[in-house]
Amino acid sequence: MYKNLLLLIILFISNTLQSQEAHDETVSKISTALEKYFFLERENINLHLNKTTFLSNEKIWLKGYIVNRKTQQPFFNTTNVFALLYDDKGNKLFEKLFFANNGTFTGNFELDKNFHSGDYYIQVYTNCMNNFLENESTIQKIKIINPTEGAILENKNPNESLTITLNPEGGTLIKGVNNVVGVKLADCHGRTFENAEIAIQDNNDIILQTIKLNQFGYGKFEIIPSNNPIKVVFHSNNKKIETQLSIASNIGIALEVNNFSYADQAIIKVKTNLETISQLKNKKLYVVVHQDDKKSIIPLQLNNDNYEQTMSIANKYLFEGINTIRIIDNDSKQWCERITYVHQKENKPLSIMSNFKKDGKIKMAGYSEYANANLSISILPEETKAQDIEDNLIYSSTINPYISENFTNPNYYFTEPSRKKNYELDLVLLNQSKPKYDWENILSNPPKSNYSFDIGLTLKGTINQELKNNEDYKVRLYSVKDFILVLSEVNKKNEYQFDNIAVGDSTVVELSLLKSPELNVISTNFATQVLNRNKPFKKPFVAPFSDCPKPQVYDYDTSFDLPKFNGEIINLKDVVVKAKPKKTLVNENKFGNSYLRGYKIDENDTTSLLVFIEQNGFNVNRTATGEVSITTRQVSSLLGARPTPEVFIDDRVLFSFAELDMMDMVEIDEIYINANAIVPSTRNKQGIIKIYRRKNFTSKSMVKSVPFLIKEGFESNSSFMNNEYQSFANKGFENYGIVDWCQTILTDEKGNFLFEFQDANIKNYKIVIQGFTIDGKLINKEFKMAVD
Structure with a gap:
């Protein structure tokens, strides 16, 4: 050839x-x-x-x-x-x-x-x-x-x-x-x-x-x-x-x-x-x-x-x-x-x-x-x-x-x-x-x-007030919708930063200033930007x-x-039937609630939700990093580990106890609780807490968290609609x-x-x-x- x-x-x-x-x-x-x-x-x-x-x-x-x-x-x-x-x-x-x-x-x-x-x-x-x-x-x-x-x-x-x-x-x-x-x-x-x-x-x-x-x-x-x-x-x-x-x-x-x-x-x-x-x-x-x-x-x-x-x-x-x-x-x-x-x-x-x-x-x-x-x-x-x-x-x-x-x-x-x-x-x-x-x-x-x-979004901002001992403060960012709860240190310039945040377009996240050691929420203003x-x-x-x-x-x-x-579809507004508020429990007949003690929460109750939980049979602890632990007061395992309860908010299983630290009683309508309720689980669970929030709740007290709108987040991962x-x-x-x-x-x-x-x-x-x-x-x- x-x-x-x-x-x-x-x-x-x-x-x-x-x-x-x-x-x-x-x-x-x-x-x-x-x-x-x-x-x-x-x-x-x-x-x-x-x-x-x-x-x-x-x-x-x-x-x-x-x-x-x-x-x-x-x-x-x-x-x-x-x-x-x-x-x-x-x-x-x-x-x-x-x-x-x-x-x-x-x-x-x-x-x-x-x-x-x-x-x-x-x-x-x-x-x-x-x-x-x-x-x-x-x-x-x-x-x-x-x-x-x-x-x-x-x-x-x-x-x-x-x-x-x-x-x-x-x-x-x-x-x-x-x-x-x-x-x-x-x-x-x-x-x-x-x-x-x-x-x-x-x-x-x-x-x-x-x-x-x-x-x-x-x-x-x-x-x-x-x-x-x-x-x-x-x-x-x-x-x-x-x-x-x-x-x-x-x-x-x-x-x-x-x-x-x-x-x-x-x-x-x-x-x-x-x-x-x-x-x-x-x-x-x-x-x-x-x-x-x-x-x-x-x-x-x-x-x-x-x-x-x-x-x-x-x-x-x-x-x-x-x-x-x-x-x-x-x-x-x-x-x-x-x-x-x-x-x-x-x-x-x-x-x-x-x-x-x-x-x-x-x-x-x-x-x-x-x-x-x-x-x-x-x-x-x-x-x-x-x-x-x-x-x-x-x-x-x-x-x-x-x-x-x-x-x-x-x-x-x-x-x-x-x-x-x-x-x-x-x-x-x-x-x-x-x-x-x-x-x-x-x-x-x-x-x-x-x-x-780039992995996620980076949020950086400044606290607009003078702080003493900046190392005692942390900024908390959370979004219930996106299951996000993170903390940031506050440096000497009053700056905080959150890296790798994945949130959808037009999402509102909440920012709060916490002070150690109790991690109390301090009212402040934040200047935040997406970098x-x-x-x-x-x-x-x-x-x-x-x-x-x-x-x-x-x-x-x-x-x-x-x-x-097809022609344009006219979306009618939902018809809302308003009735006079009742003092009776409205969720007591939901599945499983009859075995729990129900509480109707007064609209003027300003105590902390975690305090209420601690008063009703549970141990509540918070760490310096903002983590929250809730355990029963009984030891039920051979190794002595205390069980943790199953917690629901509006019938949704809670993904982190720290989310409860964001809530006060004033935003809650009803609570059903039993520290001794048996939870079928292999995860050392005992006790049930079911929380139902007020509909269309707007706080009348001083705002402790500051909302921040992320205008151009990630595109929502929606399912195909033909x-x-x-x-x-x-x-x-x-x-x-x-x-x-x-x-x-x-x-x-x-x-x-x-x-x-x-x-x-x-x-x-x-x-x-x-x-x-x-x-x-x-x-x-x-x-x-x-x-x-």
């Missing part, structure tokens, strides 16, 4: 080779540069949307998957994910803060009915991404249709901006060497002529060769350049486009990579000429194959007797996903560069089947080898038009973070992959005209950790294809049906409706899972499943199935 002049070296990257490399100063320098540049952890954020085309009066539902690029596993180091919605002009429309847990987050954007039809973009990022020179954020394109306008009528044909882009493999055209040149024929929107042909011509318009491009406008050809000008020409009807091949360099190294002909190895050809060999005298060359800081560094021999060298590297020594191949000399100069792709080694089977129908739901069972996977599932009509923009999880996680020019149709390359599709994917990577990670930056500009991973809520992305938003000229006036397509929704469609049995629903959205489905230890979706009374469904396992295996499956 190869000429005798070529030397075939089968390279096995082993511990022995690495040991030999360890003594090479250049290898050490290259290794250090890569390790420093990629030392900080980088995240890939991947979005799965319930669909990609929305009406302007709908919600966008999404799930995010965060992958650690070093380990290729779910990323746990951050909770704060910022998500922004932009229009196609780059105007920010609104922003959300999502809470990530165990590497995933869920949420939604509620659109505005006044949004115009067109392309929009969701950008997601974390604060840590501001550390990097490259843009590591994720941008997902969506379409919005305003029902009063219709959809923007898209011209599927290439426009006047159609160009031919030539990309010599390795980056430079070398004189006197057989070079591979990539070709891309597309306009500024990425549109092309399907199965177009280009001609390679000399200066006299003599055709040297003809190349057929694939359906996406990509191809390549081989040429040995000389001093004679060469041009590449495309003809279509009356349209003619031509591009001059760049002038070949006298000095350089050509690189050719073949990672598609063989299933288990990549072939690397390195070629140069006599002029370059004379400059390389006394220099060492290295083939550097890396993915971030993971690397293999291989010595390369080019000399007067060996202008070319061919290497074969087994794929098992490469890295799943994008690999960057560079030729570096011992002066750290890069001679050429190329990226290639290695598919995920295991593509495990996943299947689904209908179990049965019940209560308007279709019950489904899934079977896979993806143990302990976290999935999201979108269910749409089979012939939907609402998912014409692809959001392939494998592409967005393993390719998109490493390229500077996004490409379309990723599902094509990852659905039933074949040698042909692998070749075509390699054509796309060959035609990346600009590398994302520049070698000079790697050498000289490693990122600094100026921006942190890390607004963390803008430092790089300007640039929409894909933003260089394309936009028409002054859009043409709209109204020839298709849209879903029809649109109120008038009917599923129409073309509009088939075009743009959504059947259901299952945002969190977990597989068991064997990979099996269950899910259900709304029975839309249609025969055929499209089901899209995305997710990942705890060990980082990516899942992107699509099914079209009939459900009887």
Whole structure:
């Protein structure tokens, strides 16, 4: 297959080779540069949307998957994910803060009915991404249709901006060497002529060769350049486009990579000429194959007797996903560069089947080898038009973070992959005209950790009064709604700070000043602010294809049906029947209360709730850190540990006794208590306290806690609510409706899972499943199935 002049070296990257490399100063320098540049952890954020085309009066539902690029596993180091919605002009429309847990987050954007039809973009990022020179954020394109306008009528044909882009493999055209040149024929929107042909011509318009491009406008050809000008020409009807091949360099190294002909190895050809060999005298060359800081560094021999060298590297020594191949000399100069792709080694089977129908739901069972996977599932009509923009999880996680020019149709390359599709994917990577990670930056500009991973919100403030012995005071923050109770020291500047607070949007938290040793509540005023809520992305938003000229006036397509929704629902106010207050106990007939002693609390009772509990058979203690313990006065275990009671507030089981320290009797309507009541439990429980608060209580006494409104907290983790469609049995629903959205489905230890979706009374469904396992295996499956 190869000429005798070529030397075939089968390279096995082993511990022995690495040991030999360890003594090479250049290898050490290259290794250090890569390790420093990629030392900080980088995240890939991947979005799965319930669909990609929305009406302007709908919600966008999404799930995010965060992958650690070093380990290729779910990323746990951050909770704060910022998500922004932009229009196609780059105007920010609104922003959300999502809470990530165990590497995933869920949420939604509620659109505005006044949004115009067109392309929009969701950008997601974390604060840590501001550390990097490259843009590591994720941008997902969506379409919005305003029902009063219709959809923007898209011209599927290439426009006047159609160009031919030539990309010599390795980056430079070398004189006197057989070079591979990539070709891309597309306009500024990425549109092309399907199965177009280009001609390679000399200066006299003599055709040297003809190349057929694939359906996406990509191809390549081989040429040995000389001093004679060469041009590449495309003809279509009356349209003619031509591009001059760049002038070949006298000095350089050509690189050719073949990672598609063989299933288990990549072939690397390195070629140069006599002029370059004379400059390389006394220099060492290295083939550097890396993915971030993971690397293999291989010595390369080019000399007067060996202008070319061919290497074969087994794929098992490469890295799943994008690999960057560079030729570096011992002066750290890069001679050429190329990226290639290695598919995920295991593509495990996943299947689904209908179990049965019940209560308007279709019950489904899934079977896979993806143990302990976290999935999201979108269910749409089979012939939907609402998912014409692809959001392939494998592409967005393993390719998109490493390229500077996004490409379309990723599902094509990852659905039933074949040698042909692998070749075509390699054509796309060959035609990346600009590398994302520049070698000079790697050498000289490693990122600094100026921006942190954020975990929750940070609240900081000042007490507006003079304090003596600040160490005797603490500030307490609590939120019953969010189950938060934390204390902060007060420093000499009267400052307090609460870190890692996770609260929802528009949440009111209560602040109180406590004084030791009794931890009495002291009335004061607080000046509080949230430090890390607004963390803008430092790089300007640039929409894909933003260089394309936009028409002054859009043409709209109204020839298709849209879903029809039920009319506006008028929400009536609750009718409250007011009755004269009664002194009788109103909760005594509730389950279990008849065995407890009930107390009706006077509205003017200003004593502490903990004092009342202590007066009714329990021991109450408070520590210097604000913790509260309540125990019975009897010892019932052999070890002498005193039991603790089961406490309820408004029939909710109490999560911490410290919450009782926030309450006075004046806000309580009734208490049912028995220190000797038996509690069926293995947790050493005895005694029951049931507390019922007054409805619509407003304190008339001096305010001891100060409310603070967190205006822009985390987006609430709400469950999916579908649109109120008038009917599923129409073309509009088939075009743009959504059947259901299952945002969190977990597989068991064997990979099996269950899910259900709304029975839309249609025969055929499209089901899209995305997710990942705890060990980082990516899942992107699509099914079209009939459900009887």
